[in-house]
Each structure stands twice: as structure tokens, then as C-alpha cells.
Amino acid sequence: MTSITEIFAPTAEFCSLCGSILPVRTGSASDNHCMVCKVPISRDHDAEAESGILETVSYVIHFNDRDKYSKLKSLSGDASKKSKKPAAEGPLVNRDCKQCGNKKMSYMTLQLRSADEGQTVFFTCPKCRFKESENS
Numbered sequence: 001m002t003s004i005t006e007i008f009a010p011t012a013e014f015c016s017l018c019g020s021i022l023p024v025r026t027g028s029a030s031d032n033h034c035m036v037c038k039v040p041i042s043r044d045h046d047a048e049a050e051s052g053i054l055e056t057v058s059y060v061i062h063f064n065d066r067d068k069y070s071k072l073k074s075l076s077g078d079a080s081k082k083s084k085k086p087a088a089e090g091p092l093v094n095r096d097c098k099q100c101g102n103k104k105m106s107y108m109t110l111q112l113r114s115a116d117e118g119q120t121v122f123f124t125c126p127k128c129r130f131k132e133s134e135n136s
Helices: 044-051 066-082
Strands: 092-094 104-110 120-124 131-135
Touching: none
Parallel strands: none
Antiparallel strands: 092 104, 104 120, 120 131
């Protein structure tokens, strides 16, 4: 009979020989050994669980109130419909819109390609909402 030397001093969820995660106890025969090193699992873990040494964690998930936020969204949607001038999507620059001829366009930049390449500049006409992009 060979003795098994424990290398780790883990909590109940880990194998004391190889350190891998132990299977969840379902009552089947496969739950009685480590899935990696095949060493038998000590029954001390069950005794610890029954004695209350192991800690049980409980939690509650709170979700946002859907009705509250849908009402706020509909109110903000009504306010945006009343404004006649569309809001710019960023700072304004002197650039001619190809669609309506407006002299100013707003812009925003995004890094869509790899870090050693330039960024992509997106221009939006505040008058007609025409969009175009330029790789810098």
C-alpha cells in the first residue's frame, strides 16, 4: 500500500495532491476521486460542510425598474422631437457637406484599426445628418 503525500493544504473545493478543482458532489461514484490525478477525495470535506466550517454565500440580484426608465425615455424622446435643430455629435469644423452644402460638420474619432495605424474620423452634418468617414 502506497501513501499519498498531500502537497497542498487547500479548502474543500480543491484537490490536496494536484490542486485542481474537485467535482461537485452529486452522489455518484465519480464524485469520490479527483478528475485529474484520480486520488480518492477525503471525506473530511463532507464533515467540514456538515459541521458548518465551510461558509455558504448567498446574494440577491436587483434589477432596474423597467417601467420607470421606459417613462423617462419616452419623455426625453418627446423633448427631442420638439427641437428643430439636430444636435451636433461632436465639435464643429469647417468642412463642406457633400449632400446639402452646409459649411460646418461635426466630427468624432475612433481607433478602428491597429494601434500603429491612424484613427478613423467620422464627420456628421448637423443640418441633414449626412455621415462620411476619413482614415487619417
